[in-house]
Amino acid sequence: xxxxxxxxxxxxxxxxxxxxxxxxxxxxxxxxxxxxxxxxxxxxxxxxxxxxxxxxxxxxxxxxxxxxxxxxxxxxxxxxxxxxxxxxxxxxxxxxxxxxxxxxxxxxxxxxxxxxxxxxxxxxxxxxxxxxxxxxxxxxxxxxxxxxxxxxxxxxxxxxxxxxxxxxxxxxxxxxxxxxxxxxxxxxxxxxxxxxxxxxxxxxxxxxxxxxxxxxxxxxxxxxxxxxxxxxxxxxxxxxxxxxxxxxxxxxxxxxxxxxxxxxxxxxxxxxxxxxxxxxxxxxxxxxxxxxxxxxxxxxxxxxxxxxxxxxxxxxxxxxxxxxxxxxxxxxxxxxxxxxxxxxxxxxxxxxxxxxxxxxxxxxxxxxxxxxxxxxxxxxxxxxxxxxxxxxxxxxxxxxxxxxxxxxxxxxxxxxxxxxxxxxxxxxxxxxxxxxxxxxxxxxxxxxxxxxxxxxxxxxxxxxxxxxxxx
Numbered sequence: 001x002x003x004x005x006x007x008x009x010x011x012x013x014x015x016x017x018x019x020x021x022x023x024x025x026x027x028x029x030x031x032x033x034x035x036x037x038x039x040x041x042x043x044x045x046x047x048x049x050x051x052x053x054x055x056x057x058x059x060x061x062x063x064x065x066x067x068x069x070x071x072x073x074x075x076x077x078x079x080x081x082x083x084x085x086x087x088x089x090x091x092x093x094x095x096x097x098x099x100x101x102x103x104x105x106x107x108x109x110x111x112x113x114x115x116x117x118x119x120x121x122x123x124x125x126x127x128x129x130x131x132x133x134x135x136x137x138x139x140x141x142x143x144x145x146x147x148x149x150x151x152x153x154x155x156x157x158x159x160x161x162x163x164x165x166x167x168x169x170x171x172x173x174x175x176x177x178x179x180x181x182x183x184x185x186x187x188x189x190x191x192x193x194x195x196x197x198x199x200x201x202x203x204x205x206x207x208x209x210x211x212x213x214x215x216x217x218x219x220x221x222x223x224x225x226x227x228x229x230x231x232x233x234x235x236x237x238x239x240x241x242x243x244x245x246x247x248x249x250x251x252x253x254x255x256x257x258x259x260x261x262x263x264x265x266x267x268x269x270x271x272x273x274x275x276x277x278x279x280x281x282x283x284x285x286x287x288x289x290x291x292x293x294x295x296x297x298x299x300x301x302x303x304x305x306x307x308x309x310x311x312x313x314x315x316x317x318x319x320x321x322x323x324x325x326x327x328x329x330x331x332x333x334x335x336x337x338x339x340x341x342x343x344x345x346x347x348x349x350x351x352x353x354x355x356x357x358x359x360x361x362x363x364x365x366x367x368x369x370x371x372x373x374x375x376x377x378x379x380x381x382x383x384x385x386x387x388x389x390x391x392x393x394x395x396x397x398x399x400x401x402x403x404x405x406x407x408x409x410x411x412x413x414x415x416x417x418x419x420x421x422x423x424x425x426x427x428x429x430x431x432x433x434x435x436x437x438x439x440x441x442x443x444x445x446x447x448x449x450x451x452x453x454x455x456x457x458x459x460x461x462x463x464x465x466x467x468x469x470x471x
Contacts, residue, residue, distance in 0.1 A: 002156055008032045010338060011126060012331075013118045013144040014278075016044020016317030017324045019149030019329025020102065020330040027109040029339040034112040034141065038131050041099040042106065042113065042317045045151045045316075046324045049171045052098055054194050055356050056091035061201040062358060066395075081203055084179040091174075105195030114141075120283035123308055145310045145338050148297065149331060150282070152316035155274035155294070163269070164249040170195070180204055180267035184256055186244060188215050190355050194225065195270060197358040200236050207264050209256070210240045211273075216355065219414045220367040222402065227418065228359060230398060233335035277317040287311070294319070302343060303334040312338070326351050352430055359399050362426035365414030365433060368404065377407040381442070381466020385419045388461070389453035396420035403429070403442065403466055410442040421455050442466060 007029040012019045019035065020042075027033045039048070046052060064082040106113050116128035121140060130137045134372070154169035158164055162169060170178065170191050183199050185192045188210035196208045208231070215224050215231075228238060242262070247269065248255040254269040277295030284291065288307040291297050297305060297313040297361035306313045312334040315327035329351075336343035355361040371378045386397040399419015405412050432444050445463035450456050 003457055005142065005169075006144050007141045008034045008112070008143040009032075010145050010147065010335070011036060011118075011141060012317070013126070013282075014044055014148055014149035014151055014317075015042040015102070016046045016151045016315060016327065018151075018317075018327035018331040019044065019147065019311060020105070021328040022147040022149065022312070022314065022335040023111050023144070023331075024105065024109060025332045025335035029335075033110075034114055034143070035106060036114045036116060036126070036128055037117045038115070038117040040115070040132070042102045043095075044149075044325075045153070045171075047102070048095060049174060050073055050191075052095055053091045053174055054170075054191070054198070056094045057198050058089045058194065058356050058358060060090040061198055065201055065209045084176055084199075084202060087198075087202075088174060088176075094274060117281075123287055123310070125298060140391045145339075146312065147303075147331065147334055148279075148282075148311065148313040148317060149315045149327070150278040150317050152275040152277050152295070154271065155276045156271070160247050160250055160271060164254075166249055166254045166268045167247070167271065168268060173270055176268070182206070182253075182266040183268050183270060184209065184254065184264055184266040185272055186256065187271065188212070188238070189272065189274075190216065192270075192272035193231075193355065193357050195272060196231060196236055197356075200231070200234050201358060204277050205266075206236050207244050207266060207365065208236055208238045209258070209264075211239060211242070211243055213240050215240075216361075217270045219353070219355075219363060220402070220414070221369060223363065223416050223418050225362055226400070227361065230359065230471045231357075234372070275316065275322070278302045279317060282385065290353070291295045302337040303330055304337070321351070321353075323351065323353070325354075350433075352423075352426045354426075356423070359396075360422045361418050362422040363414070363416040364426055364430050365405065365412070367414060367416070371404060371413060376413065378404050378413055379407050379466050379469050380404055380470070381462040381464070383458035383461035384466065385455075385458070388455065388458060390455050390457070391420070393453060394420070398402045401425065401462050403459070405442045405464045405466060407470060409438075411440050412442065425458065428459060 010026045010033045012023045013036050015035055015037040023033050023035050046131050115132045116130045118126045118128050121127050124140050155246050179202055182205040184207040186209045188208050215228050222465050243259045245257045245259045253265050253267050255265045279291040279295045286384045289305050296319040299318050303314050314330035314334050316322045333343040352362055352364040381403040383401045385399040386393040391397045402416040404414040412433045417425050442463050445459040
């Protein structure tokens, strides 16, 4: 089939980070690109329901709490407490700015923006049902290649009544019109822990129900222990190894019945237990593409579907790691493979995690558990934030930086940070870990002069601490 028989070289479905990364990469390479987005504004779930809203909420409530605790101001505003609707208004302004900025990206790069819901008619044709036209007009477009970046949505088990006004998921919680006195969060993954920090900062009594024996078990044990301690210290009641039996909504609250026999009642329930890929009603069955039970698409190392190699999938719709930063890079690498026939997809395999609890968490590389399992001779260097001058000045003394390094070569194996600005601090270590050969070494931090006082100085403190442990 000739190039002229296609309307576009590439059609991207979904304008979240993965779709945006693919569209921008292909457009800058001179390809004819169209972006199909079913919602009124671009940006996907990352901008409108997940990453940006929750981080904006966290920052807003933290700023208010810092202000009320400051001795210069607290006497003037004694008793004031921010409400959840007030925080939502702050987040809304950030969301609008992000969406408008991203819309401009498409215009400047000559990417056609099409509003509507796309489904495949055949392997090279999609039908788009308009979401803006009152009568749902449709059009068909053909393309040589496709990138599916439709993201994910909160998983909703069929036996939970999400139509009840006291039961929310991580999308609908953004419609909450009051600050509850008590809340139960079911699911203690990243989303659950982040919202636990937000609502506890608002003064809500909070149950955090975790199906596992520890929080965020994919992280280093010392970091998760620190998170559990500080959440509990702030009044969060963490219930590990618990699974719900049934959820009973009432007029004045929600009762969750646990299989252990416990009954917990709270004003509202926030369901934060898993996500499902947005692959429903997209016509994949006619192409031989079968999403798994969580709606996720299987792809190869270049993000191609195995059944239709000209159809790529990136972001949350392919599952792990389900991070906005990784999704954007996956989109870029998929487009690079479309344009150039190859991509350095390995660059997205070792990426930092950023978890915006309070205090926040970020890590990259291997954990102590993994290194011990693999019999790697390693040592640990710590820098406690309470010992850093910058942390003492700002009052953000909770936390630490932890460096794992090889005992013989001093190569950096993992970096784990818990505390203020953790997601920023991690990138210094990331840059050194990415260096080839001997350039990846603990000695870099020992021999480098850091500005004083800064949080970055934690790297020198941790490196010297680790070096002192060697015998």
